[in-house]
Amino acid sequence: MSAAAPLIDGFGRLHDNLRISVTDRCNIRCFYCMPDADPKYGPREEVLTFEEIERLVRVAARLGVRKLRITGGEPLIRRNLAHLIRALRAIPGIEDIALTTNGVLLAERAAELYDAGLRRINVHLDTLDRERFRTITRRDELHRVLEGVEACRRLGYGPIKINAVAVKNLVEPDIVPLAHYGRERDIEIRYIEFMPLDAQGLWDRDRVLTTDDMLGMLAAEFGPLEPLPDADPRAPATEYRFADGVGSVGFIPTVTKPFCLNCNRIRLTADGKLRYCLFAIEEMDVRGLLRSGASDDALEGVLRANVRAKWLGHEINSARFVAPPRPMYAIGG
Numbered sequence: 116m117s118a119a120a121p122l123i124d125g126f127g128r129l130h131d132n133l134r135i136s137v138t139d140r141c142n143i144r145c146f147y148c149m150p151d152a153d154p155k156y157g158p159r160e161e162v163l164t165f166e167e168i169e170r171l172v173r174v175a176a177r178l179g180v181r182k183l184r185i186t187g188g189e190p191l192i193r194r195n196l197a198h199l200i201r202a203l204r205a206i207p208g209i210e211d212i213a214l215t216t217n218g219v220l221l222a223e224r225a226a227e228l229y230d231a232g233l234r235r236i237n238v239h240l241d242t243l244d245r246e247r248f249r250t251i252t253r254r255d256e257l258h259r260v261l262e263g264v265e266a267c268r269r270l271g272y273g274p275i276k277i278n279a280v281a282v283k284n285l286v287e288p289d290i291v292p293l294a295h296y297g298r299e300r301d302i303e304i305r306y307i308e309f310m311p312l313d314a315q316g317l318w319d320r321d322r323v324l325t326t327d328d329m330l331g332m333l334a335a336e337f338g339p340l341e342p343l344p345d346a347d348p349r350a351p352a353t354e355y356r357f358a359d360g361v362g363s364v365g366f367i368p369t370v371t372k373p374f375c376l377n378c379n380r381i382r383l384t385a386d387g388k389l390r391y392c393l394f395a396i397e398e399m400d401v402r403g404l405l406r407s408g409a410s411d412d413a414l415e416g417v418l419r420a421n422v423r424a425k426w427l428g429h430e431i432n433s434a435r436f437v438a439p440p441r442p443m444y445a446i447g448g
């Protein structure tokens with residue numbers, strides 16, 4: 116590996132974390148992400164091949180990228196994902212690979228992904244209630260997600276985390292049961308504030324169940340939560356442990372307590388665009404470069420340019436905020 120200068124933006128933030136979407140397609144229809152019918156998927160030929168992703172990651176790793184997260188859409192619907200995991204793990208400099216999935220196909224795929232070296236997994240699960248799961252995802256797949264989590268536990272995945280999107284007037288009955296579920300299994304629940312990234316423009320500030328609200332609900336059940344003393348300051352989640360020492364929970368307070376100042380992430384969409392923020396309007400194309408025989412130096416140039424162009428932070432809480440043209444499933448959460 117050469118000692119190329121790392122990816123540092125105009126505000127001094129080091130970028131060593133790349134989130135890679137491998138598809139914009141999904142097998143369920145969470146209302147805060149996808150439309151009910153006819154999602155606008157990009158043409159299949161625009162989706163980066165595994166070889167193209169691998170090449171970009173090689174260049175990114177030379178620039179100091181160490182952590183990868185595979186996401187989507189639903190990454191497990193991409194065939195042979197284990198091949199990609201194996202190839203990415205072998206890239207010099209890559210130290211950590213994680214996957215974010217809705218878990219529907221996990222029971223079937225967990226073993227091959229484990230064999231490919233995957234250990235860290237985030238499973239998206241907002242509720243343990245079958246009816247509410249159906250309301251949220253417009254599909255009846257709760258049992259498969261739960262089976263997927265159990266399959267990962269049996270195989271020895273760790274850490275397993277649960278991503279739970281917190282929508283007000285909907286998931287209040289789920290906050291405490293999810294925490295019990297996590298504590299019983301040594302799984303951290305990460306409650307994620309509802310963000311303005313849904314395809315149907317349903318987001319409204321009044322529909323954000325806030326981190327403070329949820330902390331209050333958990334404290335009423337378990338006693339006051341304590342901030343985790345050794346939490347990574349650059350991680351998006353604010354983590355707390357339960358007073359009795361059994362387990363921890365995390366919050367992604369994007370709306371009420373933005374954590375942009377510590378951001379170390381860039382994103383690659385399934386169709387090969389670089390984004391310096393979930394909420395970015397501007398994107399930079401790498402697919403065209405990858406497919407026109409561009410050199411590694413040219414790929415390095417666009418990675419650097421994207422990081423250099425990064426803003427200080429999103430402006431959800433300002434009148435200037437403009438929601439990005441792509442919804443969550445087309446960005447890669």
Ligand code: SAM
Pocket residue numbers: 141147148186187188189190215216217237238239278279280307308309310311312313443444447448
């Ligand atoms: N399909 C996989 C899944 O659901 O985990 C991976 C992609 S999904 C876009 C990544 C994460 O985005 C999900 O785990 C979910 O927690 C989160 N998410 C989706 N829409 C959201 C929204 N409008 N606000 C907050 N989080 C959202």
Ligand code: SF4
Pocket residue numbers: 141142143144145148149187188189217239443444
């Ligand atoms: Fe699919 Fe994930 Fe979006 Fe839900 S949040 S619709 S599982 S991509």
